[in-house]
Amino acid sequence: MSETVNLSQVQRDHSDFVERVYRMSGQDVRKCYQCGKCSAGCAVHRCEGFDVSPNRVMRMVQLGMEDEVLRTKTIWTCVLCSTCTARCPRDIDIARVMDALRIMSKKKNITEYAKTANIFHQMFMDNIAKWGRMYEFSFIVGYTLKTGYGLSLVDLGPQTLLKGNLAFFPPKTKNRGVIKEIMENIERMEGEK
Known part of the structure; x- marks a missing residue:
């Protein structure tokens, strides 16, 4: 019973x-x-x-x-x-x-993995603000250095660069200043909350 x-x-x-x-x-x-x-x-x-x-x-x-x-x-x-x-x-x-x-x-205060997610988010937003779009090479290197994640991908880096699937140099983005202004407005609005 x-x-x-x-x-x-x-x-x-x-x-x-x-x-x-x-x-x-x-x-x-x-x-x-x-x-x-x-x-x-x-x-x-x-x-x-x-x-x-x-x-x-x-x-x-x-x-x-x-x-x-x-x-x-x-x-x-x-x-x-x-x-x-x-x-x-x-x-x-x-x-x-x-x-x-x-x-x-x-x-529930179960946040042991939240830190890396927050680092990912902040780096992603900073990358967009700086380059006007995602610059993967810079992002991958920075994220790996800050978190240790992605170290298993280090062997793929040279192959990916040689095949042209990952740009070594940052992208040339039109209107980068406009995107930067949008990002600054978002930060200002978040600060006002």
Whole structure:
């Protein structure tokens, strides 16, 4: 009899977590049937910062694995590009789920991986402000030096440069001053909040 009560409690805990994720993200993760298209299309799924794939994150939410999913690197490494969302045959906005999980993680003070995500965001924005668009070589080198992530990609650098897939010199961007002005306006507006 006690096993039934425990099983019933586990089911309530699962549905409670799923419901909280739904309220925060507006997405019903119960619709996910684990096709894996989100993971197959994810640009950063194979990076060392991802410890579980996007479809596994969805499954962990479905199973009510709250503490486990909030402690994954994946929710912080996700760049919220929404490729997973575009590929989802069930129309689940997975990027919104990832963002909701980040918020939940911060509220529970589970932030061991938030620091590198904040470094990524700040460096990305600084890169855009400085060059007018993404200058990948500078970004990769700077991010690797600041966080240690990406060291496994060091061997790929020379090959990528030689093939022309990664520009060694910064891009020449028209209207760089306009972009810089936009970025300064954003900073000013954020400072006023």
